[in-house]
Amino acid sequence: MVTVISLGGSIVAPEGVDQAFLKDFVSLIRELLEKEADRRFIFVVGGGGPARIWQRAYREISGGGTDGEADWIGVMATRLNAQLIRALMGQWCSQDVVTDPTKAEAMTGKVLVAAGWKPGFSSDYDAVLLAERFHADSVLNLSNIEQVYTDDPKKNPQAKPINTISWPDFRALVGEEWVPGKNVPFDPIASREAAKIGLKVICAAGRDLENLKKILRGEAFLGTTIG
Template sequence: MSFSTPRFRRVLLKVSGEALMGNRQYGLDVDMVERVAGEIRSVQSMGVQVCLVIGGGNIFRGISGAATGMERATADYMGMLATVMNALAMQSALERIGVATRVQSAIPMSSICEPYIRRRAVRHMEKGRVVIFAAGTGNPFFTTDTAAALRAVEMGCDALLKGTQVDGVYTADPKKDPRAERYDSLGYLEVLSRDLKVMDASAITLARDNNIPIVVFNLHHAGGFAEVMLGRGLFTIITNEA
């Protein structure tokens, strides 16, 4: 179903760190960061309040560091710092195109960004600013997926959107299995029981317990974010009703 006005008033967009690599093997692709910033601006210009959580896997992934023998908590803290770097890069790209942006970190680092304060973040969005939540939850052993679900709940978001490299949730990896079929809609429990790897289980459970729809779409499709907000294009929506 398509809409003439945005279907959600306030949303959180979860972007993986890998999405910002473009065709690189590591780090940030400036063109890709700027393209994502443009997608965000197009949605914000529709009157939608937008906040973001960005992963850090393009720089350092905590669980990978732990796999090499590094102490897990230390590795996770390093991963959190990677998310701060990505958040600052996105802030810079957004502000270059005229979008007022604030970065709030769950780990206080007052020289470069604000500490996470829920009421302040809500006020920023009410004033038309984009807020980027960095450093995950501030605690080791939690992923940025969980951080995204947590912040979406705290901000009173109408939906949690996950931008990926495919246009929804499939029965299998469509890049590896040409017979994979896309779901238009799913229930939270279906995602968990089928182990569909949309987000980690704690993130799905948080969204389910607070009745926040999760919308999975292709962030690499030009205009895809805005299309989803209008109920158009291809995506998978995960709710209690599916």
């Protein structure tokens, strides 16, 4: 059983590295791996604060710059964060960080860690490709939000949380285009591909580890199921 987790950079490194969260998260994953012989994880790690900070610096210094260059900066931030996760996984991860999901080799350990690939989309898209490649029926998208809302709750107090939503309705919410650093629950390009292959995506708060346990056990949980 392979569980693909798109691990948001917003919880790995919101500004600097969130050491307290990572310590607890890694402890939980190690516990699951030790107790469940058939459990395997693929973590696809986002860029978080470092990506946004470096992209903003590039935009301001260059007077705007290009989306392609900004995207490459974001990709490199994901690779830094992914290398950290790989190192923390220790003995469980025996392979290098995957930077091209189309060339990912069969897992030799119980954990595989991946980062961003190239401009044009976020690491969410890489997670979708890896889920397809390793025959997972879903992607667990962990970020700093508990659920998808009908609108941005920071801007619209009338926005309501969504428990389940179809791909057409979700894609209407997030749009069709990717812009480097775009703040959406799940990347529009990744959403298009996930809808195409019939993949389910669960969006949930990454720091709520008790809720994460419920998701992994197939129990009732707080989050949004897309698909």
